[in-house]
Amino acid sequence: MQITKAEFKCSSERISQVPKDDLKDIAFIGRSNVGKSSLINMLTARAGLAKVSGTPGKTRLINHFRINDAWYLVDLPGYGYARTSKTQRSEFSKLITDYVVKCEKMHFLFVLVDIRLE
Ligand SMILES: Nc1nc2c(ncn2[C@@H]2O[C@H](COP(=O)(O)OP(=O)(O)O)[C@@H](O)[C@H]2O)c(=O)[nH]1
Numbered sequence: 001m002q003i004t005k006a007e008f009k010c011s012s013e014r015i016s017q018v019p020k021d022d023l024k025d026i027a028f029i030g031r032s033n034v035g036k037s038s039l040i041n042m043l044t045a046r047a048g049l050a051k052v053s054g055t056p057g058k059t060r061l062i063n064h065f066r067i068n069d070a071w072y073l074v075d076l077p078g079y080g081y082a083r084t085s086k087t088q089r090s091e092f093s094k095l096i097t098d099y100v101v102k103c104e105k106m107h108f109l110f111v112l113v114d115i116r117l118e
């Protein structure tokens with residue numbers, strides 16, 4: 001498939017805020033710094049579309065990117081970043097769980113694993 005159009009749609013801090021249209025989500029999940037945002041930029045050939053950071057724990061929201069006006073690529077908050085407070089960690093964890101378990105838009109979920117880690 002050719003991606004001809006890719007645009008940032010919205011950031012959600014709660015599951016109730018994700019887009020209400022009936023376009024389907026293809027989402028990426030994985031530890032902080034595994035390369036979720038870089039992968040979205042690579043797939044869409046848009047260098048700055050998803051924010052890439054050398055510092056883990058930056059994405060705290062669910063980011064929707066609308067592709068070809070037909071579906072969404074979704075960048076989820078990374079988990080497993082040690083220097084996040086307990087409160088914050090449980091907030092992310094709730095957000096991620098709510099999305100994965102309850103969000104009917106989610107069609108595919110790709111779990112990214114860093115081969116550099118044992
Ligand atoms: N060596 C290597 N570094 C990568 C790769 N993909 C991303 N990175 C780097 O890993 C860091 C985290 O990437 P990012 O996409 O922000 O990860 P995210 O937290 O999962 O969204 C950045 O410094 C990227 O430049 C990859 O395939 N190989």
Ligand SMILES: [Mg+2]
Pocket residue numbers: 036037038051052053059075
């Ligand atoms: Mg990211």
